[in-house]
Amino acid sequence: MIHVSEFKDLAQLTIHKVGNMSQEEPLICSQAPLQLEDEMIGQLLLTYFIQPFTNSAEYFRFFHEADIQLNEVFQYCRRIFEDKENFQEQSVNIAKHLYKHSTHPKIKGGELYIAYFSRCQVDGEDVEAIGIFKSENRDTYLKVFLSDDNYQVNYEDGINISKLDKGCLVFNVEEENGYQVSIVDSISKQNEAIYWKDAFLQVQRREDSYHQTETAVNMCKQFINTKLPTEYEMNRVDQVDLLNKSAAYFKEKEQFQLDDFANEVLGNPDAIASFKEYKESYQQEFQQQLPDTFDISASAVKKQQKVFKSVLKLDRNFHVYIHGDRELVERGYDEATNMNYYKLLFENES
Incomplete structure (x- = not known):
């Protein structure tokens, strides 16, 4: 069981933009991790990333039909766990790997967030974790503000922090078996969404x-x-x-x-x-x-x-x-x- 309250240390975060390759949308990668100086933004991001996994008890593991070492996301995560200095480089590799599989005409482009948590709690054990999250849908928000003693209304385009489109948490346990992985996919019933779990992550359910x-x-x-x-x-x-x-x-x-x-x-x-x-x-x-x-x-x-x-x-x-x-x-x-x-x-x- 994943305890959201125990995700307290968002040690590193980087954001990339992953478009749809078949529609010639670009892949835009950040050059360095995001500097989170505002504590409130950090808490909002934690809510956005982790809340969908609340009370999740179903776990997966990375796999490959020939050899687990050939699973690309597994390798990129392993390199981050081994040396945190690899975080930015491997986050770019993860983004490139996702871009390569974003070819179905109905797959939407969006922001890809790669996060490293130095401490979280799963099944009562403190472990480090890597988060891979993607936002595809944007919402319009009304903004009410005071101007010259009168209230005005405007709108802004943004991300609803209550609606994570796709997410994956990789816990640094059982490396030899493909790690312990938890997944969120809000549109998993649609055929085009298979790419997230099967093509991009390549995971299968753990025998637990x-x-x-x-x-x-x-x-x-x-x-x-x-x-x-x-x-x-x-x-x-x-x-x-x-x-x-x-x-x-x-x-x-x-x-x-x-x-x-x-x-x-x-x-x-x-x-x-x-x-x-x-x-x-x-x-x-x-x-x-x-x-x-x-x-x-x-x-x-x-x-x-x-x-x-x-x-x-x-x-x-x-x-x-x-x-x-x-x-x-x-x-x-x-x-x-x-x-x-x-x-x-x-x-x-x-």
């Missing part, structure tokens, strides 16, 4: 408890929704019941244990055997290794709550949310109307 929990949650959901119905006669209520039991397991347990989950949630020996076989095929299909035992990440469970939606959709007329005892829901068929129905049993209405 967050990633393992997220993978397990998705695997269990897929098994219940797609695999089980092909092997057993199951109605949607039974599926929702299993999703509820799965959600309760991840919320209440501190550790995932394959046999414990299978017995507690599935119960049926044949379903348990099918689940274990499905785990193996899931790992091969998505090329993700999932251990039989790992610590459950509460942050990952919270983020994945929507996966376990306990809703029963009936045509376009009703949505029934089922949170409790499955035995209080009965399914039937009405011959008079030739339609299915559900009977809900309860004691009190509110």
Whole structure:
């Protein structure tokens, strides 16, 4: 977990302008780091850079299919960590590397900020970090001021410090594994934004408890929704019941244990055997290794709550949310109307 309040020492900062290469926009690099003499500006920049990472628990690492040493951003960051005198030179290399990948027609040019933090706190440990941030969108601000005893209104073009477009924090830990990296990308769902994470940074998720929990949650959901119905006669209520039991397991347990989950949630020996076989095929299909035992990440469970939606959709007329005892829901068929129905049993209405 990243603690924003512990980013107190913005030791160095430099700013470059990175345009879109395919549109012949220029790359303009500063010759020296910025001299931050105004304490208020320093605090505003810290808010702009770090606030989007608040409570972030998902980490990545630099990688390269052939050799981690061939990952360019990894190399530039490593040189800065090794010798702070390299900061400006390597910041220019980072800007050139980003410019090389800024070729999609929809990629906007913008300011690239490279920052060095001599001390910050992540997961309770004090470490140094490098920040790579890009602003692409500008806002218009009204400026109200007093002139000759009358208030006047003007406007200014600027950057909204509450909206960081793209960001990356590289923590100086686990260098041999590609460092510990946290990422922000406000438009990551758009195809043209893939360049930030995949082309420019070249990162992949770390094999930690967050990633393992997220993978397990998705695997269990897929098994219940797609695999089980092909092997057993199951109605949607039974599926929702299993999703509820799965959600309760991840919320209440501190550790995932394959046999414990299978017995507690599935119960049926044949379903348990099918689940274990499905785990193996899931790992091969998505090329993700999932251990039989790992610590459950509460942050990952919270983020994945929507996966376990306990809703029963009936045509376009009703949505029934089922949170409790499955035995209080009965399914039937009405011959008079030739339609299915559900009977809900309860004691009190509110």
